[in-house]
Structure formats: structure tokens, C-alpha cells
Amino acid sequence: MIRKKIKIVQQFIYIFANYMYNIVKKIWGEFKMIPFTKMHGLGNDFIVIDRIHLGMIDVFELSKRLCDRHTGVGADGVLLISPSDKADIRMRVINSDGSEAEMCGNGIRCAAKYAYDNAMVKGRDMKVETLAGIIQPKIISESGKVEKICVDMGKPIFERHKIPMLGMGDKVMGETIDIGSNVYRISVLRMGVPHAVLFVDDLEDINIEKVGSAIEKHSIFPEKTNVNFVEVIDKNHIKLRTFERGAGLTLACGTGASASVVAGFNMGHTDRAVTVSLELGQLEIEYAENGRVTMSGPAEYAFKGEFKK
Numbered sequence: 001m002i003r004k005k006i007k008i009v010q011q012f013i014y015i016f017a018n019y020m021y022n023i024v025k026k027i028w029g030e031f032k033m034i035p036f037t038k039m040h041g042l043g044n045d046f047i048v049i050d051r052i053h054l055g056m057i058d059v060f061e062l063s064k065r066l067c068d069r070h071t072g073v074g075a076d077g078v079l080l081i082s083p084s085d086k087a088d089i090r091m092r093v094i095n096s097d098g099s100e101a102e103m104c105g106n107g108i109r110c111a112a113k114y115a116y117d118n119a120m121v122k123g124r125d126m127k128v129e130t131l132a133g134i135i136q137p138k139i140i141s142e143s144g145k146v147e148k149i150c151v152d153m154g155k156p157i158f159e160r161h162k163i164p165m166l167g168m169g170d171k172v173m174g175e176t177i178d179i180g181s182n183v184y185r186i187s188v189l190r191m192g193v194p195h196a197v198l199f200v201d202d203l204e205d206i207n208i209e210k211v212g213s214a215i216e217k218h219s220i221f222p223e224k225t226n227v228n229f230v231e232v233i234d235k236n237h238i239k240l241r242t243f244e245r246g247a248g249l250t251l252a253c254g255t256g257a258s259a260s261v262v263a264g265f266n267m268g269h270t271d272r273a274v275t276v277s278l279e280l281g282q283l284e285i286e287y288a289e290n291g292r293v294t295m296s297g298p299a300e301y302a303f304k305g306e307f308k309k
Contacts, residue, residue, distance in 0.1 A: 033306035041110055047079070073307065075096065091111045105283075152294055177215065194226060195260075197259055257295065258287075
């Protein structure tokens with residue numbers, strides 16, 4: 001009889017303890033603070049998060065909440081860094097509107113610096129898994145400090161259906177597009193993500209947000225497109241502004257700079273090695289004879305913090 005009572009008490013204690021554990025776990029989950037690092041590549045800014053901290057949270061809604069510049073941290077997008085079974089790390093890019101991008105040039109430089117500084121990779125050369133494939137950044141350091149990141153961006157894709165872009169023909173260089181009552185000449189390619197490039201006489205003479213938004217959402221682009229406005233200074237120097245798919249007008253775009261140099265060379269506007277001037281600095285882009293594109297530029301920390309899950 002005594003043993004039976006002891007067993008009942010033990011079962012009660014077990015049930016009660018398990019009940020309390022679940023309550024504490026739920027409360028802890030509601031109040032748990034998630035660490036993040038705010039970074040930027042020439043002003044193109046990101047909230048960098050180690051994916052392990054997020055659990056089953058909806059990252060698309062999270063990105064919209066965190067990227068809001070009035071009520072959140074404020075950023076062009078969220079970078080989620082996690083282990084990879086194909087590379088050294090995996091990077092996901094969630095735009096400020098909650099959409100996911102296949103790749104981001106400024107973002108991958110930030111991810112590479114973050115991974116290197118936090119010992120997530122073993123050396124300066126690394127492989128990063130993205131939705132656009134394996135990208136290979138290389139850390140350039142001096143006295144232990146990261147000076148810049150050089151990234152093998154791979155080869156551009158020109159086939160219209162792979163960009164994707166509707167219409168006849170294959171390579172799209174200098175094709176016209178109607179935007180309201182205006183006609184623009186665009187060159188289109190895929191540099192990890194879709195890019196339309198417009199060469200203009202003066203960046204100050206065009207409404208980049210209005211025209212960029214219209215082209216981004218044009219029905220000819222079933223997955224939308226990034227839109228780059230390029231002013232050619234000379235064969236080795238261009239100025240660039242980018243209206244980014246899912247984020248709007250940004251201060252810098254690494255894939256856009258790469259796409260603009262590729263388009264510039266194909267249209268006869270530039271050489272293969274070009275300095276790209278952006279709002280807050282410069283990127284060095286080289287379109288090699290073997291068809292591969294290399295991008296070199298900085299990545300910087302802004303601040304660290306925590307947010308409520």
C-alpha cells in the first residue's frame with residue numbers, strides 16, 4: 001500500500017515538474033533576446049544573424065519587422081548565417097519586403113567578414129553556399145585586420161529564359177522597353193540575380209526611384225529584376241545607382257556593379273577592369289577573359305544588439 005502511494009506521488013511530481021518546465025520554457029522563449037550584428041557594404045546595410053538562435057521562427061516576417069527603419073533595427077535586408085554540408089557556411093538573404101534573394105554582392109562580403117572574425121571558417125579563403133550556387137570570397141587582411149574582401153562572383157548568364165525575361169531572341173544588350181510614354185534602352189543579364197542595366201548621360205537627370213520601380217515590376221520580368229543606372233566617366237570608371245528588387249533604392253549593390261561592368265564591356269562602354277563609384281565609396285570589378293567576374297570591396301560593422309524573438 002505504501003509503495004503504491006509512493007508511486008502515485010512520484011507520478012504526480014513528474015507530471016507537475018514537466019508542466020512547470022513547459023511553462024518556464026514558453027515564458028523564456030517569449031522573452032529570449034536574440035543577438036544580431038548590424039553590418040554594411042558601402043552603405044548597403046544588413047542585420048546579420050546566426051541562424052541557430054532563431055529556431056522555428058518565420059524569417060520572412062522577421063525580416064520585415066527588423067528592417068523597418070522606423071520601428072525596427074533598420075536595414076536593406078537580413079543575412080542568415082548557418083553551417084553548410086556543401087561549403088564552409090551557408091548564407092540566406094531575406095530582403096526588407098520579406099522576399100528572398102538568391103545572392104547579394106555586398107551581403108556576401110559582410111557574411112565573409114562576419115564568419116572570419118567569429119572563427120566560423122578556418123582560413124581566409126572560403127566557400128559560401130547561396131541560392132545562386134557556391135560563391136568564393138577571399139579575405140584580404142593586413143596585421144590581422146580585414147582590409148577588403150575579394151569575391152569570385154562566377155560567370156554572368158545571358159540567356160533570356162534563364163534570367164528570366166520574356167520575349168524573343170537570346171542575349172539582351174540594348175533592347176528597348178516602354179515605361180509609360182518613355183522608352184528606355186536596357187541590357188539584361190543574370191549575375192546571381194536578374195539585373196537590368198541602363199546607361200545614362202547624367203544620373204541626376206533621371207528619377208531613379210520612379211523608373212527603377214516601374215522596370216523592376218515590368219511584366220517582361222516574371223521574377224522582377226534589379227535595375228542599375230550607370231553613368232560612364234571613362235572606360236575604367238563608372239558611377240552607379242541601383243534600385244534593388246525587394247529593397248528599393250540602395251546605396252550600393254555588388255551584383256549590380258558586377259552586372260553593370262559586364263554590360264558596359266559588351267556594349268563597348270568600358271574595359272574589363274572598372275572602378276565603380278557608389279554613394280559611399282568604390283568597388284573594383286574585373287570581367288576576366290575567361291568570363292568570370294571578380295569583385296573587391298570593404299565590409300564594415302555598424303553595431304551589435306539584441307531583439308525580442
